[in-house]
Amino acid sequence: MQFIPSEFLAINRKERLYIPFQDLDVRPAFERVCDFDEVLISFDEDRARLEAARCIHCPDPAPCVQACPVHNDIPSAMWLIEEGRYLDAAALYRQTSSMPEICSRVCPHEQLCQGSCVRNKEEEPVLTGMLETFVVDYERATKGVSVPTQPKNGHRVAIVGAGPAGLSCAEQLLQKGYEVTLFDTKPSPGGLLTYGIPNFKLSKEVVFARWEDLERAGAKFVGNTYIGKDKTIDDLFAEGFEAVFVGVGAEIDASMKVEGEDLPGVYKATEYLIRANVDPAILPSELQGKPQIGEKVVVVGGGDTASDCLRSSLRLGAKEVTCVYRRTENEMPGGRKDRKLAREEGAKYMFLTQPVRFIAGEDGRIAAVECVRMELGEPDSSGRRRPIPVEGSNFTIEADTVVLALGYWPDEIVGKTTPGLETHKWGLIVADEATGATTRPGVFAGGDDVTGPNLVVTAVAAGRRAAQGIDEYLRNKQKTQPSLAV
Numbered sequence: 001m002q003f004i005p006s007e008f009l010a011i012n013r014k015e016r017l018y019i020p021f022q023d024l025d026v027r028p029a030f031e032r033v034c035d036f037d038e039v040l041i042s043f044d045e046d047r048a049r050l051e052a053a054r055c056i057h058c059p060d061p062a063p064c065v066q067a068c069p070v071h072n073d074i075p076s077a078m079w080l081i082e083e084g085r086y087l088d089a090a091a092l093y094r095q096t097s098s099m100p101e102i103c104s105r106v107c108p109h110e111q112l113c114q115g116s117c118v119r120n121k122e123e124e125p126v127l128t129g130m131l132e133t134f135v136v137d138y139e140r141a142t143k144g145v146s147v148p149t150q151p152k153n154g155h156r157v158a159i160v161g162a163g164p165a166g167l168s169c170a171e172q173l174l175q176k177g178y179e180v181t182l183f184d185t186k187p188s189p190g191g192l193l194t195y196g197i198p199n200f201k202l203s204k205e206v207v208f209a210r211w212e213d214l215e216r217a218g219a220k221f222v223g224n225t226y227i228g229k230d231k232t233i234d235d236l237f238a239e240g241f242e243a244v245f246v247g248v249g250a251e252i253d254a255s256m257k258v259e260g261e262d263l264p265g266v267y268k269a270t271e272y273l274i275r276a277n278v279d280p281a282i283l284p285s286e287l288q289g290k291p292q293i294g295e296k297v298v299v300v301g302g303g304d305t306a307s308d309c310l311r312s313s314l315r316l317g318a319k320e321v322t323c324v325y326r327r328t329e330n331e332m333p334g335g336r337k338d339r340k341l342a343r344e345e346g347a348k349y350m351f352l353t354q355p356v357r358f359i360a361g362e363d364g365r366i367a368a369v370e371c372v373r374m375e376l377g378e379p380d381s382s383g384r385r386r387p388i389p390v391e392g393s394n395f396t397i398e399a400d401t402v403v404l405a406l407g408y409w410p411d412e413i414v415g416k417t418t419p420g421l422e423t424h425k426w427g428l429i430v431a432d433e434a435t436g437a438t439t440r441p442g443v444f445a446g447g448d449d450v451t452g453p454n455l456v457v458t459a460v461a462a463g464r465r466a467a468q469g470i471d472e473y474l475r476n477k478q479k480t481q482p483s484l485a486v
């Protein structure tokens, strides 16, 4: 890789085209599979300034800003980084994003900001994601991060679910002076940031540092509390909360409904990832202990969760790790970057293959997977070509561990226990896109529990919009009931 000293700064758009691309640095595969630490190596100042100077500053509206679900002002941030004004760039990201240190690490940039970068047409896009990580990490290391707050307005909002949607809603409400309490089934906050996304993509330290920012700004967390079972949304109103945001995600693992799915050694993805990645100190007792894996692991599925399970298996010491997917690589929903990293680390892929039975060995544990070959037919409702089994093509693969990474469903309990809260057929909550308002006055919702499984950044955007919706709702309520001054 070519390095150029930081004095070399671009002057005009044409010169910017000649600045060399500063590729992502990752730890070597042989080293990174030995631990669960983050794999990407951050830019240093010289490389950050050079990479930022590759931005050619498209006229408004810049495609990268439009592609970003929270609409970060990326071109201005690039300009500030190029000038070495890292703290100003970090402050700019914090105006539009509630967790830039997290989104910059886990966003599928190739589908969002970087995917829309005009430099993509001829060469590599500007690495806007890594530059965002660089400046917000720089800010935390040099100045520290705090959530700007106003004097408390005396109004209380409950947030159900402390994932990225709930935390972002909390961050915005705290800034407006509300008292915010988050309730969650898990012992610690973070949702899938803590109990899902593996440490090698997102260190838990980054998540907890952001939570501590919110805690210092006054956020309260009540863990181990299952809303719908331990208490209901009506109970929260009775306790004096004036509005409730529901950000409970969509975290119920889908099942295959094939023989042998319940055999010992066949794991659901979430349990597998939690056991592999989360410190037992913040786990309920039934989820403590690493997964019991053997040498041959088969992961079923084609999304990001499947990549996470493959890469976690390699880190747990498996010798042969194979992803089985019923379509081809072209139809895989998971990101290319994660698949590339998984392959470098040793994962194998078997396409057009569908498990039809999980077979036990003499000890009663999983020993093999019976599969059938598939071929692609006409596109289905998702627009992807439908996989069709090839008759008589059955074969078996040896496996001492199987992980099912098949997708997620919402938990219907909040919908079922909250009168007046309308849900769709599959349990997703009906909510206004702009405000998060649901059909039950005072109850707002956003994130995966409204859209179905999506992204961290879309949950962040929804949480922020709902905070605005809640603020407007409580202000309007105050106009009719002046005793509720906001």
Ligand SMILES: Cc1cc2nc3c(=O)[nH]c(=O)nc-3n(C[C@H](O)[C@H](O)[C@H](O)COP(=O)(O)OP(=O)(O)OC[C@H]3O[C@@H](n4cnc5c(N)ncnc54)[C@H](O)[C@@H]3O)c2cc1C
Binding pocket: 106, 107, 108, 160, 161, 162, 163, 164, 165, 166, 183, 184, 185, 186, 190, 191, 192, 193, 196, 197, 198, 201, 225, 226, 227, 228, 247, 248, 249, 250, 251, 273, 304, 305, 308, 411, 413, 414, 446, 447, 448, 449, 453, 454, 455, 456, 457, 459
């Ligand atoms: C393994 C995995 C890897 C992923 N990788 C990425 C990635 O790399 N990049 C990316 O952008 N996205 C990724 N995603 C998707 C992303 O994590 C989600 O879209 C995002 O976390 C959704 O945020 P949320 O706040 O809506 O819900 P969640 O993060 O699911 O948080 C919901 C919270 O609500 C709590 N809860 C649920 N029910 C109740 C209840 N009844 N009472 C109280 N609390 C409740 C849960 O315990 C949880 O803490 C991944 C998802 C998974 C599963």
